[in-house]
Amino acid sequence: MKNRLLLCLFIMSACSSGLKQQPIAENPVQVIEEKVVQSEVSPTGVQTFPGRVRWVSFVVPKGWEGARLKCKDQFIKHVPYRPGFHYAYIAETYFSDVEKHSCALKLKDREIPVIEFLVKPYAYKSEKLKVDYRKISLSKKDQKRAAREQRILNEIYTQSAATPYFSTPFRAPLTSHITSVYGTRRVYNNAHRGQHLGTDFRAAVGVPIPATNRGKVLFADDLFYTGWTVIIDHGLDIFSVYGHLSEVKTEAGAIVNGGDIIGLSGSTGRSSGPHLHWGIKIHGNYVDGYSLIEESEKQFRK
Numbered sequence: 001m002k003n004r005l006l007l008c009l010f011i012m013s014a015c016s017s018g019l020k021q022q023p024i025a026e027n028p029v030q031v032i033e034e035k036v037v038q039s040e041v042s043p044t045g046v047q048t049f050p051g052r053v054r055w056v057s058f059v060v061p062k063g064w065e066g067a068r069l070k071c072k073d074q075f076i077k078h079v080p081y082r083p084g085f086h087y088a089y090i091a092e093t094y095f096s097d098v099e100k101h102s103c104a105l106k107l108k109d110r111e112i113p114v115i116e117f118l119v120k121p122y123a124y125k126s127e128k129l130k131v132d133y134r135k136i137s138l139s140k141k142d143q144k145r146a147a148r149e150q151r152i153l154n155e156i157y158t159q160s161a162a163t164p165y166f167s168t169p170f171r172a173p174l175t176s177h178i179t180s181v182y183g184t185r186r187v188y189n190n191a192h193r194g195q196h197l198g199t200d201f202r203a204a205v206g207v208p209i210p211a212t213n214r215g216k217v218l219f220a221d222d223l224f225y226t227g228w229t230v231i232i233d234h235g236l237d238i239f240s241v242y243g244h245l246s247e248v249k250t251e252a253g254a255i256v257n258g259g260d261i262i263g264l265s266g267s268t269g270r271s272s273g274p275h276l277h278w279g280i281k282i283h284g285n286y287v288d289g290y291s292l293i294e295e296s297e298k299q300f301r302k
């Protein structure tokens with residue numbers, strides 16, 4: 001009970017810190033806490049956690065193949081799986097409430113519920129960082145640049161293909177030490193709070209970075225926050241992002257296979273040292289890339 005109360009407090013503080021997912025300076029200094037809280041509620045639906053994605057297949061009655069799948073307030077892309085079934089990847093945001101919710105097929109004014117989700121609590125790690133605020137506060141010029149780039153990125157994330165480019169599970173881009181896991185809460189100079197919504201891998205400058213799966217490159221350029229960055233659309237509103245690269249080795253419009261080298265690691269943009277920042281964005285929200293790896297293995301399990 002005490003743990004659940006603490007978690008509620010944590011979720012409130014995470015929510016009140018705002019929904020903006022702005023990358024700040026990278027690299028942890030000190031891990032100060034680690035705990036996972038499991039809820040006692042017995043699951044009646046698909047169990048999931050904030051910041052994770054689940055792969056689900058569900059029955060689609062005859063005549064409902066063209067129906068839209070609505071989860072919370074979003075329409076989710078879904079595709080045929082085997083006769084009578086479709087599948088979809090359902091992502092919970094880092095800020096998702098701990099609750100039950102269901103997804104429904106909608107056809108004109110008719111609606112049938114198909115999956116129920118039970119979002120259980122999960123306490124992410126926390127780390128303390130000391131930063132120089134002169135490096136965090138942006139000049140007017142930088143603010144303008146960052147805002148302009150955000151508009152370009154927002155547009156890119158509306159361009160996902162309706163069907164998947166991939167036909168094998170997702171893979172982590174590197175196997176090196178992870179210096180910051182997804183969801184790590186960051187306490188800057190004992191005050192400023194944020195969340196790290198990607199995975200940082202240890203990588204010296206110049207390490208070849210492979211694509212995490214097959215997809216279409218929608219962006220390969222220099223950004224204020226994440227430096228040289230590659231964004232790949234895998235279809236179904238699933239995107240992978242590779243940041244702080246020293247060099248990009250692909251271009252917008254290219255179709256890449258999983259394992260193809262799309263760039264070299266580096267420390268460009270707002271980064272305090274060489275590493276790879278790997279992000280997975282699904283339905284507009286960053287989720288833990290390892291949950292996508294796990295769930296995509298279910299899709300291709302024979």
Ligand SMILES: [Zn+2]
Pocket residue numbers: 026180196198199200276277278
């Ligand atoms: Zn990062």
